[in-house]
Amino acid sequence: ELEMPAFIATKVSQYSCQRKTTLDNYNKKFTDAFEVMAENYEFKENEIFCLEFLRAASLLKSLPFSVTRMKDIQGLPCMGDQVRDIIEEIIEEGESSRVKEVLNDERYKAFKQFTSVFGVGVKTSEKWYRMGLRTVEEVKADKTLKLSKMQKAGFLYYEDLVSCVSKAEADAVSLIVKNTVCSFLPDALVTITGGFRRGKNIGHDIDFLITNPGPREDDELLHKVIDLWKKQGLLLYCDIIESTFVKEQLPSRKVDAMDHFQKCFAILKLYQPRVDNSTCNTSKKLGMAEVKDWKAIRVDLVITPFEQYAYALLGWTGSRQFGRDLRRYAAHERKMILDNHALYDRRKRIFLKSGSEEEIFAHLGLDYVQPWERNA
Ligand code: DCP
Ligand code: MG
The missing domain is CATH 3.30.460.10 (Beta Polymerase, domain 2)
Incomplete structure (x- = not known):
């Protein structure tokens, strides 16, 4: 009997810029759950936990198969205890009680609404939440609030802008x-x-x-x-x-x-x-x-x-997570600094010029990843 070439979990990189992530996501059930958790931590300004869930989501998006048993994630990077607990719950119960809790959380629901308005971030949401406001309608109705020009436009065109x-x-x-x-x-x-x-x-x-x-x-x-x-x-x-x-x-x-x-x-x-x-x-x-x-x-x-x-x-093509990992890889694995303008080699103390994305990957010693494979 012929066997599929074995998937080698320990060879999966912790960096999304060393993986291919197309829009075919075989683990949406899990990644949607992680993204809710990440967003909730973002609203709480807990960057460490937020990133932990974003990295886990990104990793599962790159897998060529659906995770159905805990054994499937054995040896994979980015699978911390919080992440494993949620995967286990979803495998066993079909859904996660922790994610459900977040989705029903008053603060999460309010922040989710507020941040859906153009020009409104976590800071403004925090302020409105503390004032006792809970919905976009309540904010709209409150004529005492001082809105920025951006937020005014955000409310004025709200329906169109949320419709994608x-x-x-x-x-x-x-x-x-x-x-x-x-x-x-x-x-x-x-x-x-x-x-x-x-x-x-x-x-x-x-x-x-x-x-x-x-x-x-x-x-x-x-x-x-x-x-x-x-x-x-x-x-x-x-x-x-x-x-x-x-x-x-x-x-x-x-x-x-x-x-x-x-x-x-x-x-x-x-x-x-x-x-x-x-x-x-x-x-x-x-x-x-x-x-x-x-x-x-x-x-x-x-x-x-x-x-x-x-x-x-390269920077504006994203995804956001792909960009974060490129910069993290450059810094930690190559002693280089990458941003949307340039790449600097700290050892050689020179700027590395590039006329194409392919050249940037080459400078970093990375295999080229096509734009449609950067959906990390
Ligand atoms: N980006 C950046 N610097 C910024 C803003 C964004 O480098 N100041 C990058 C990261 C994003 C990409 O540009 O991946 C595009 O930003 P978007 O927020 O528009 O993200 P996407 O286009 O990936 O998603 P969406 O479909 O939500 O627009
Ligand atoms: Mg965009």
Whole structure:
């Protein structure tokens, strides 16, 4: 009898950048549970436990089989006691009582709602929770709260923004971004990054990287694009962050630090002709003239100098966990510092240049991992 080549658990790397993680997840039951646990620890600002669950989720996503017995995880890295307990519960009971507890927890439920609003993070949620607020409706109704411009937009377009972006919508926005950018800089390179580059067909936003390969640089490009969209009535919200990049400065060692590129967090108005639904209630109430024929979409635009493009592309393609592990691998296994701008070799005391993602992996001594295999 022929045997399948044995799966060697001890050969699985603790780093997701040494594994292939496609969107075929054979262990969704477990990884969904871990992600709830991780999120709850994030809300409690317990970074250590949060990461433990994120790493475990990421590892199970990379397995080519479904875990059905405790024996299946023997020898695997990232399987701490908390993680094993939950796997055991799910194997035996079909669900985890600890995860159920979190899902029913008042604080978790409130934070989950609050953080679903654009511009609201853990800190703001904490404040609202302490004030006794529990739902998005309660926050909306409280007229005494001082909201940031970002949060105001978050509430104004809440329904559209929580409904997620489809691949078709991403393609439509991609055309708009490319056309606008190229009307100012015909040779500019506009690349979709984030989840869509990893092959996902839904996302919470659309991420774009913009660079100009030619000799011409244009510091005003982002402002020109934004101004044009304003004039065209396509811009619902925008926050431009100017570049804070300093040449020769060592890459950031902080694993979740923001990069220094000029960028813009925007909400675009995407027109989408709706099918005639004049018989439905909402359109009767609104009157046909007021039927909304657009959707608010979250768009991130990042402008990068051409020499840093490969690093920016690698960083912005994600996943977040894949990026964290790349930087952790670089630091701990290679004595190098990696961020979205550069790679620095601390032993040789030099910056390593790269014109492509393949070259970055090569500098790190890693086998290349395709974008669709980075869904860690
Ligand atoms: N990223 C980064 N620096 C930031 C923000 C994000 O390097 N300041 C990276 C990590 C993410 C990727 O960019 O993997 C895209 O960020 P998103 O939050 O948009 O994540 P995804 O696109 O992966 O997921 P989603 O489908 O939720 O948009
Ligand atoms: Mg995204």
